[in-house]
Amino acid sequence: MEQAKRICIIGAGASGICTLKAFAYYKDQLEANGNPNGEIFPEIICYEQMAEPAGIWNYTWRPGTDPTGRILHSVMYSDLYINIPKEAMEFRDYTFEEHIGFNCPSFIARGMCKDYLDAYLEKSGMKPCVQFSTRIEEVNYSKETKIFTVKISDLKIKSIITKEFDYVAVCAGHLVLPFIPEYPGFDTTDIRIIYSRDVRGLDEYRGRRVMVMGSSFSGEDLCCLLLKHGVKKIVLSNRNSKGTSPVSAQNNKWGSDALVTAPGLAKLLGETCHFVDGITHDVDVIILCTCYKHSYDYLQQDLIVEPVNNHWPLNLYKGVLPLTADN
Ligand SMILES: Cc1cc2nc3c(=O)[nH]c(=O)nc-3n(C[C@H](O)[C@H](O)[C@H](O)COP(=O)(O)OP(=O)(O)OC[C@H]3O[C@@H](n4cnc5c(N)ncnc54)[C@H](O)[C@@H]3O)c2cc1C
Numbered sequence: 001m002e003q004a005k006r007i008c009i010i011g012a013g014a015s016g017i018c019t020l021k022a023f024a025y026y027k028d029q030l031e032a033n034g035n036p037n038g039e040i041f042p043e044i045i046c047y048e049q050m051a052e053p054a055g056i057w058n059y060t061w062r063p064g065t066d067p068t069g070r071i072l073h074s075v076m077y078s079d080l081y082i083n084i085p086k087e088a089m090e091f092r093d094y095t096f097e098e099h100i101g102f103n104c105p106s107f108i109a110r111g112m113c114k115d116y117l118d119a120y121l122e123k124s125g126m127k128p129c130v131q132f133s134t135r136i137e138e139v140n141y142s143k144e145t146k147i148f149t150v151k152i153s154d155l156k157i158k159s160i161i162t163k164e165f166d167y168v169a170v171c172a173g174h175l176v177l178p179f180i181p182e183y184p185g186f187d188t189t190d191i192r193i194i195y196s197r198d199v200r201g202l203d204e205y206r207g208r209r210v211m212v213m214g215s216s217f218s219g220e221d222l223c224c225l226l227l228k229h230g231v232k233k234i235v236l237s238n239r240n241s242k243g244t245s246p247v248s249a250q251n252n253k254w255g256s257d258a259l260v261t262a263p264g265l266a267k268l269l270g271e272t273c274h275f276v277d278g279i280t281h282d283v284d285v286i287i288l289c290t291c292y293k294h295s296y297d298y299l300q301q302d303l304i305v306e307p308v309n310n311h312w313p314l315n316l317y318k319g320v321l322p323l324t325a326d327n
Contacts, residue, residue, distance in 0.1 A: 005042040008165040010136045012048035013055020015171035020126035049135040054117040075197035080110040140300045177295045185268030193286045206230040211283040213237045219289035235281045239264030
């Protein structure tokens with residue numbers, strides 16, 4: 001008799017929840033059609049290392065590492081608001097309006113996203129498939145048997161088991177391991193240099209001079225928040241800009257004299273940032289918003305899709321299914 005396929009899903013963030021929901025939909029379809037071909041619904045286990053669903057939308061006060069000593073998965077600061085309208089983020093079959101009960105503004109606070117994802121998982125009926133506080137340590141694949149062997153650690157009772165699966169869905173997120181650039185003077189300065197993932201509350205920057213390095217999503221968002229929280233001065237450095245610092249308030253899209261833009265950093269001497277256009281700014285803190293490195297160190301080397309640092313990795317059909325793998 002045919003066995004149910006065994007499916008392992010790594011992670012219960014937005015992607016893992018979508019994957020679980022797709023299986024719920026498949027199950028509904030089988031039941032609605034009376035399952036004329038006798039298809040066997042697979043056995044699904046989703047392993048989530050955190051104690052809760054929603055991935056990076058889980059906020060924590062913790063700096064650096066999680067309670068098990070690994071790099072913290074959560075990267076949110078306390079005042080984070082979504083950076084695309086909620087209407088572009090919501091699931092087709094469950095709107096934010098339906099979830100919240102009224103139509104609130106398009107840009108909502110991070111806590112509402114967490115709440116929404118929790119509710120969507122609950123509604124899908126697939127939450128019992130999620131084993132929380134379990135981490136995937138290793139995934140190996142045999143081309144001969146076409147089976148994945150997965151090493152799973154139970155973080156609560158501190159034990160490791162090995163299980164076999166026919167398919168593995170990697171929904172483990174890719175914005176975790178920061179890319180930290182090195183510049184002359186970083187090693188010798190006394191000022192604070194932190195990465196955006198380590199920012200929590202913003203009040204500590206009131207009255208301070210901050211250099212924000214990197215002007216993509218996190219950089220721009222943090223500038224807005226720092227301005228709201230009464231920062232004294234922001235130097236927003238973008239290594240791709242030609243360098244016309246300081247930008248005057250008149251042609252400054254930020255509409256604040258407290259913010260000047262700068263090109264890439266050349267070096268740091270004490271508290272003085274020297275930019276490639278020769279202009280200097282003294283600052284108290286540098287916040288690095290310099291993106292993330294993709295890392296899937298638990299996957300057998302030949303299962304990793306290259307290039308690893310790309311929003312659209314090659315060799316993935318529709319950005320999801322590996323073209324080179326047979327499972
Ligand atoms: C600061 C910031 C702000 C953002 N703002 C927005 C926004 O406003 N709008 C938007 O659409 N997107 C935003 N994003 C993008 C965000 O990454 C996606 O919206 C989405 O939440 C990603 O979901 P995911 O499931 O792919 O990854 P994650 O949310 O990272 O979830 C992955 C899950 O996998 C688990 N996991 C990882 N490794 C293992 C393992 N080995 N074993 C077991 N479990 C594991 C993690 O614990 C986590 O729960 C933002 C990203 C960042 C970093």
